[in-house]
Amino acid sequence: MFVKLSVRLVLLVSLVAAEAQDLNFIYNDGFDGRSGLNLSLDGIAEITPKGLLKLTNDAKQESGHAFYPNPVTFKNSENDTAFSFSTIFVFAIRSKYTTLSGHGMAFVIAPTRSLHGALPSNYLGLLNEFNNGNFTNHVFAVELDTIQTPQFSDINDNHVGIDINGLHSVRAAPAGLFDGQFKNLTLNSGKEMRVWVEYDGTKKQIEVTMAPIGVATKSPTPLLSLKYDLSPILNKTMYVGFSSATGSVPTSHYVVGWSFRMNGQAQDLITSKLPKLPSIAGKKRSMLFTFGVPLISVSLVLLVVSGVLYVIRRKRKFAEVLEDWELEYGPQRFKYKELYIATKGFREKELLGTGGFGKVYRGLLPSSEVEIAVKRVSHESRQGMKEFVAEIVSIGRLRHRNLVQLLGYCRRKGELLLVYDYMPNGSLDKYLYDQPEVTLNWSQRFKVIKGVASGLFYLHEEWEQVVIHRDVKASNVLVDGELNGKLGDFGLARLYDHGTDPQTTHIVGTLGYLAPEHTRTGWATTSTDVFAFGAFLLEVACGKRPIERQGPEAEILLDWVFSCWNRSNILEARDQRFGTDFVAEELELVLKLGLLCSHSEPAARPSMRQVVQYLAGDLALPEVSLLGLSSSGLAVGHREGFDDYAMSYQSSLGKGSSHSSYIAESALLSGGR
Known part of the structure; x- marks a missing residue:
């Protein structure tokens, strides 16, 4: 009896080990449990009613993590070498602000599901300033980064990178697809995109490929290719999943579908079965407006004419200075009208404070509902406006969790308006x-x-x-x-x-x-x-x-x-x-x-x-x-x-x-x- 029981236990352990080494799972019709196992979530990550994995929402300076709940065997215990693995996932990044995003997301393999101490913003919820780059991290990640962080030598604000134990990518490239020629893809476009991540344990080769969701076949030319042995990086058992983080701009990071396999090719995702992303607010109204315009009757002509006159008067009211050299600063330049509406005409009720260099007002951008603080200052006459604005725009590229984000500027009639991220608790x-x-x-x-x-x-x-x-x-x-x-x-x-x-x-x-x-x-x-x-x-x-x-x-x-x-x-x-x-x-x-x-x-x-x-x-x-x-x-x-x-x-x-x-x-x- 004891011998039979021992044999059964040995067989059971062997089967579990084999299953772990050849693990194969797919979430094709949602993450709400219909595919088998529920994901392990923490931070602000959630599963939406439609079955989407939503790693972050509109909360600022937050992180979200989602991991496959069971540990995965990544190494051969006999020779301590890492197995091959493959994964395919479909993601989408949607920002509430048209010209800004923050900060991106990553597919990650980590020794634990609880990334305690990890920071949001440019650290993507993976690491922090003290352990970033440490060999003891045992972290492998593929980042989809929408913010250029000079601290980590990022190549631009729209790139894919292979990260090993730190946020300084070992290899990085602008997001895009090789289809005969390189085609750029915008990570925070709000559109679904597919990513393939593969590691060949024999060749010690990492490859990353991406494409719009409509392209189901992986390009033969990867976006990233790196010769690297992951054996010293990966422990025997690890956890696989996703990490994401927001900064000052409300951004939602979605994973729509996910497939993973050890020692083999991950199963393709069938796009028709994937859960649908929520519609973008405002589209319905825009369509009604578009189709309604041709139906305007001739009887409204006088109203249209009066409306044109009204617009002309408003343009004069909100007239601002715009010189040729400012065209390159387009994304960082706010319209005066937008700031005027956001601050309700710079009403005293919205006044946050007054200093020696100007007044600061609370505002709410009408297009994105992002809260801002607007500082009105008179420009120093000792320095040219062009040089001053150039420095302001450069400062707007600073990214650090202990710096208030400078979002942009506006210039009107000798007045300079600086737009900052709003901090509800005020000053120290x-x-x-x-x-x-x-x-x-x-x-x-x-x-x-x-x-x-x-x-x-x-x-x-x-x-x-x-x-x-x-x-x-x-x-x-x-x-x-x-x-x-x-x-x-x-x-x-x-x-x-x-x-x-x-x-x-x-x-x-x-x-x-x-x-x-x-x-x-x-x-x-x-x-x-x-x-x-x-x-x-x-x-x-x-x-x-x-x-x-x-x-x-x-x-x-x-x-x-x-x-x-x-x-x-x-x-x-x-x-x-x-x-x-x-x-x-x-x-x-x-x-x-x-x-x-x-x-x-x-x-x-x-x-x-x-x-x-x-x-x-x-x-x-x-x-x-x-x-x-x-x-x-x-x-x-x-x-x-x-x-x-x-x-x-x-x-x-x-x-x-x-x-x-x-x-x-x-x-x-x-x-x-």
């Missing part, structure tokens, strides 16, 4: 000052600090050019729904190539955050941004502005923190609203790092790369006592050349006040505050 400073009953705790503030540091590091070192923000402060840090900090307001930012010197020669920024050398020379550098970030660190940790009036005197936050450190009690400077709910080591690190970043000598300040490493615990902060910090290094600057400049601020700081001169000079001479 209201949580520090304006609403004391809504106080962020220490862990939330530390998360914001690390996020802003990561975004600033991306601007300084990770993007294709160096971006100097020039106005880092709490009021320019916005907070999303998950209390992530996002650095925004790039109206003062300047760009220059890596390895060259910035050419800015006049002083811009906010008192309390200006580095002393910037006020002397007018040159803004990455080091002056670090100085402003130091002021930001102290501001967030202490809950105080860099310069605050205390009756007849002005309190300089930097001096206060330095005095606490000098008395060997730096934690005394913390925001007292923390109570005892804080991590002393983290708070002390932030305060000391704030002092270090605020050093009067640029060479003594760390780079943003080092700042990120300090905050992550990957690099030990030097002993503050060894940094040469002193009142002369922090609180006193060189006075020569300052008086005239400092006096120019007196009227703005309180006309006729006996303390205005002191505040201005303190701001400029006391370590830049």
